[in-house]
Amino acid sequence: MLELGLFYIAATVSLVSTIMAVTRYNAAHALIYLIISLLASAIIFYLVGAPFAAVLEVVIYAGAIMVLFVFVIMMLNLGASGDVQEHVLLKPAMWVAPSILCIILFAEIVYVLSKSEQLLAAQVVGPKAVGLELFGPYVLAVEIASMLLLAALVGAYHLGRSYFVDARSGRS
């Protein structure tokens, strides 16, 4: 029963920090809230019996990917100039209509999910089972993921070069 409470606490923390992350004006503050949300997700992964996925969530998502965001925010050194326009754009007239449309879709999902009363299988699926599955039936997906990461590497290298702007727009 205590563990069930842990799940709901982690879910609440995840939801609140995600809402805070989406509504912040400052990108660095939003990033910190997003990291909290990811850590709460990692706790949920551990609780439902996926410890390897929880470790990957902390190491890769909250570690590597968020550090990329931190690097970019530090490189751009934004300061307070962008906050003024965000204040203008976050007036209720700007966000009410998309939010209502999304909430309609969400209500449909809630209606569909409310029909099932199944429980999760309370068993831990450890790293060994994941590895056997990953390099057994899913080995082609691993190859595809490696090709995707290679393409991302080449693309990021190309986009990060400094002469790209000069060649296209003709100004220095």
Added chain:
Amino acid sequence: MNDAIAIPMNHGLLLAAMLFMIGLIGVLVRRNIILILMSLEIMLNACGLAFIVAGAHWGIADGQVMFMLILSIAAAEVSIGLGLLLQVHRRFRSLDIDQANRMVG
């Protein structure tokens, strides 16, 4: 290692749907490219959560395998997205995505 807990499956999927919806609203509403990329990360993470919960329902490892593939997709997406962000900032001196809505033919 202690046993996992038997939470109701629809509560886990409901949490994933809520996180996905918050991320979707973020993509639709925000105009800062960094915040849009972060909202996309929220959406991908919600998809991963749904896969993990569905895999835990049957007690199999396929959900975690799919989560790892989503993880690699997120890494590729964010590296390309941040490269594009740097180019936009270099060209327009701003992170407002409305500055970059004209196509140059």
